[in-house]
Amino acid sequence: MDRQRRQLFGQAAALAAAAAAPRAWAQGPSAPYPARTVRLICPFAPGGGTDIVARAIAYRLQEAWGQVFVVDNKAGGNGTIGLDACAKAAPDGYTLSMVTGSASVNVTLQGNKQPYDLLKDLAPVTQITTQPYALVVKPSLPVKNVAELIALAKAQPGTLNFGSSGPGGLSHLSGELFCSLAGIKMTHVPYKGGSPALSDVASGQIDMLFSTQLQAHPFVVSNRVKTLAVTTVTRSANAPSVPTMVEAGVPGYEVAGWYGLLAPAATPRAIVDRLQAEIARILQLPDMKDKLALDGSEAVGSTPAQFGLHLRTEVDKWRKLIREAGITAG
Numbered sequence: 001m002d003r004q005r006r007q008l009f010g011q012a013a014a015l016a017a018a019a020a021a022p023r024a025w026a027q028g029p030s031a032p033y034p035a036r037t038v039r040l041i042c043p044f045a046p047g048g049g050t051d052i053v054a055r056a057i058a059y060r061l062q063e064a065w066g067q068v069f070v071v072d073n074k075a076g077g078n079g080t081i082g083l084d085a086c087a088k089a090a091p092d093g094y095t096l097s098m099v100t101g102s103a104s105v106n107v108t109l110q111g112n113k114q115p116y117d118l119l120k121d122l123a124p125v126t127q128i129t130t131q132p133y134a135l136v137v138k139p140s141l142p143v144k145n146v147a148e149l150i151a152l153a154k155a156q157p158g159t160l161n162f163g164s165s166g167p168g169g170l171s172h173l174s175g176e177l178f179c180s181l182a183g184i185k186m187t188h189v190p191y192k193g194g195s196p197a198l199s200d201v202a203s204g205q206i207d208m209l210f211s212t213q214l215q216a217h218p219f220v221v222s223n224r225v226k227t228l229a230v231t232t233v234t235r236s237a238n239a240p241s242v243p244t245m246v247e248a249g250v251p252g253y254e255v256a257g258w259y260g261l262l263a264p265a266a267t268p269r270a271i272v273d274r275l276q277a278e279i280a281r282i283l284q285l286p287d288m289k290d291k292l293a294l295d296g297s298e299a300v301g302s303t304p305a306q307f308g309l310h311l312r313t314e315v316d317k318w319r320k321l322i323r324e325a326g327i328t329a330g
Helices: 002-027 049-065 077-087 102-113 146-155 170-182 194-202 213-221 269-283 286-294 304-325
Strands: 038-042 069-073 095-100 122-137 161-164 187-190 208-212 226-230 256-264
Touching: 038 049, 038 077, 049 069, 049 095, 049 122, 049 256, 049 269, 049 286, 077 095, 077 102, 077 122, 077 256, 095 102, 095 122, 102 170, 102 304, 122 170, 122 194, 122 213, 122 269, 122 304, 146 226, 161 170, 161 194, 170 187, 170 208, 170 304, 194 208, 194 213, 208 213, 213 226, 256 269, 256 304, 269 286, 269 304
Parallel strands: 038 069, 038 095, 161 187, 161 208
Antiparallel strands: 095 256, 122 208, 122 226, 122 256
């Protein structure tokens, strides 16, 4: 009888252990990712484009994986404060950060003042979006295309000007890149934001601006500005009839705003790959594409390797231009 009891007790204990094993495994260090709340840093203030996209991605990841993804806005330093917090976080996948195209410019403009190395201290996960800029000119400018604009600039060197949202921003660098590749000289007129610069193009106070498509759209449809080209290598889905700068006669020209996702550098590759695959799937959902379109963005969803190459290419491109043009942060 005692022997039978011992056998029954042993079997019951084995069954209990087997039943508890999945639970213990799920809560242990080898638990499948994510097993707890994930912090997604947005290095800009709430309500902007980066924040909107961050919250849309966080909501979908939470929906897919059943774990909370909290968006943490850490604004300041043109994105530097938030990225620094991510770079210094534990590399376990539970702290991530959004990143924008301005980060690749900051590498050169901020130099040694940056508390992290963008290419060494952070791991690329995926490029989430791309955002074409548009070259818009005042209605009275006597040009119909980019070729005529270049010809006018060469005939009247230094007399044309272009606005920007501020020194060192992508709209400023877009204009400088245009001058460099086209072999022309124009005067840069910095503003405190893209909106006042665009208003002055519409009123004829300045000649042109490289503007985000989203910002320029109401001015374009009301014929208050003329669009000559978009800055990406392929035509924009939001303006398929508008040529690219390359098609318009400026070989090698490419500028795009973009959003991406980074993790601390030593984050396990399995976690990085899982995040990338799920975000790439999310970006193909019709409602997500519609949400991105409201921000003038198009979905990307690149691999970590592709995004890493994109980051290095952007840093090198802007470093070369910034040094050649003598651009400072202002």
